[in-house]
Amino acid sequence: MMWWREMAFEHGAAARRAHLKVRGLSAGYGAFPVLRDLAFEARPGLTVILGPNGAGKTTLLRALNGLIPRKGEVLLDGDDLPEKTHEIVRGGVVLVPEGRQLFPQLTVLENLELGGWLVPKSERSARIEQVLADFPKLRERSGQLAGTMSGGEQQMVAVARAMVSSPRLLMLDEPSLGLAPRMVDELLAIARRIADSGTTVLMVEQNVKKALAVADRGYVLERGTLVASGPAKLLARSTVIRETYLGAQSSETTTAARAARDAVRDPNAARPEPVEAPRQARPERIS
Numbered sequence: 001m002m003w004w005r006e007m008a009f010e011h012g013a014a015a016r017r018a019h020l021k022v023r024g025l026s027a028g029y030g031a032f033p034v035l036r037d038l039a040f041e042a043r044p045g046l047t048v049i050l051g052p053n054g055a056g057k058t059t060l061l062r063a064l065n066g067l068i069p070r071k072g073e074v075l076l077d078g079d080d081l082p083e084k085t086h087e088i089v090r091g092g093v094v095l096v097p098e099g100r101q102l103f104p105q106l107t108v109l110e111n112l113e114l115g116g117w118l119v120p121k122s123e124r125s126a127r128i129e130q131v132l133a134d135f136p137k138l139r140e141r142s143g144q145l146a147g148t149m150s151g152g153e154q155q156m157v158a159v160a161r162a163m164v165s166s167p168r169l170l171m172l173d174e175p176s177l178g179l180a181p182r183m184v185d186e187l188l189a190i191a192r193r194i195a196d197s198g199t200t201v202l203m204v205e206q207n208v209k210k211a212l213a214v215a216d217r218g219y220v221l222e223r224g225t226l227v228a229s230g231p232a233k234l235l236a237r238s239t240v241i242r243e244t245y246l247g248a249q250s251s252e253t254t255t256a257a258r259a260a261r262d263a264v265r266d267p268n269a270a271r272p273e274p275v276e277a278p279r280q281a282r283p284e285r286i287s
């Protein structure tokens with residue numbers, strides 16, 4: 001049995017099953033707009049945002065985390081998500097950024113302690129103890145300097161650090177980036193276990209096939225716009241995913257034509273403004 005299969009994550013999980021609803025979200029950098037009028041949800045479980053380089057996936061998570069200004073409605077369990085990062089974190093929304101951003105000269109344990117900065121002191125050591133129980137490999141390595149760990153181990157520390165605050169919504173920005181295939185599988189399995197244990201997970205990934213294999217739902221973001229969405233299993237079989245991201249062939253010529261024909265919808269979704277394929281043709285296929 002692999003160590004991550006033993007993770008429990010059983011700590012008041014039911015209370016954290018959060019539901020994020022986003023409508024009309026726009027964000028960018030100064031005068032440079034990146035995201036335009038996005039509508040999507042992250043329901044309890046694991047939602048993945050897919051898309052090519054530069055589509056705006058990281059920008060989306062940064063906007064939700066208050067790192068850049070945003071316009072539009074962002075509701076977490078029906079309440080407006082605050083705009084300032086520390087208030088967002090206090091509200092139970094935590095981002096594990098691309099590149100992990102650990103403190104390499106601090107030990108694993110010290111890095112985990114930093115994840116508890118908003119946890120009341122009285123609860124902090126219990127939270128860290130729980131996380132070490134959930135990530136037994138990190139308990140073995142708790143005294144090791146984070147900077148001396150492998151990329152995959154560092155990514156685990158980053159995820160574990162986020163879990164110290166017991167988030168309701170965990171946002172992961174490309175957790176598999178730069179990892180060997182076996183580590184990719186482990187990290188994605190960890191994301192799945194966290195979602196199964198009650199923390200809603202919103203994950204950005206470029207590893208389309210593997211991400212859809214562990215996710216419940218997925219969205220495809222291209223050039224700042226959502227072009228398809230649906231249950232992960234259906235999305236994995238959709239033309240837009242198979243041809244644009246998994247290399248299958250088609251006689252259709254544009255991504256827009258495929259997306260319009262093949263946008264995947266969840267018939268059970270309660271979306272007042274469903275995500276749809278774009279109505280206007282876009283100039284070229286994204287390779």
Ligand SMILES: Nc1ncnc2c1ncn2[C@@H]1O[C@H](COP(=O)(O)OP(=O)(O)OP(=O)(O)O)[C@@H](O)[C@H]1O
Nearest residue numbers: 029032034051052053054055056057058059060206
């Ligand atoms: N700090 C910034 N200032 C200005 N423009 C930025 C900044 N960060 C990103 N961008 C631009 O925003 C667009 C979206 O970038 P973003 O990093 O969100 O894409 P992504 O989908 O996450 O891509 P990747 O998979 O390569 O990380 C790109 O055109 C990028 O050049």
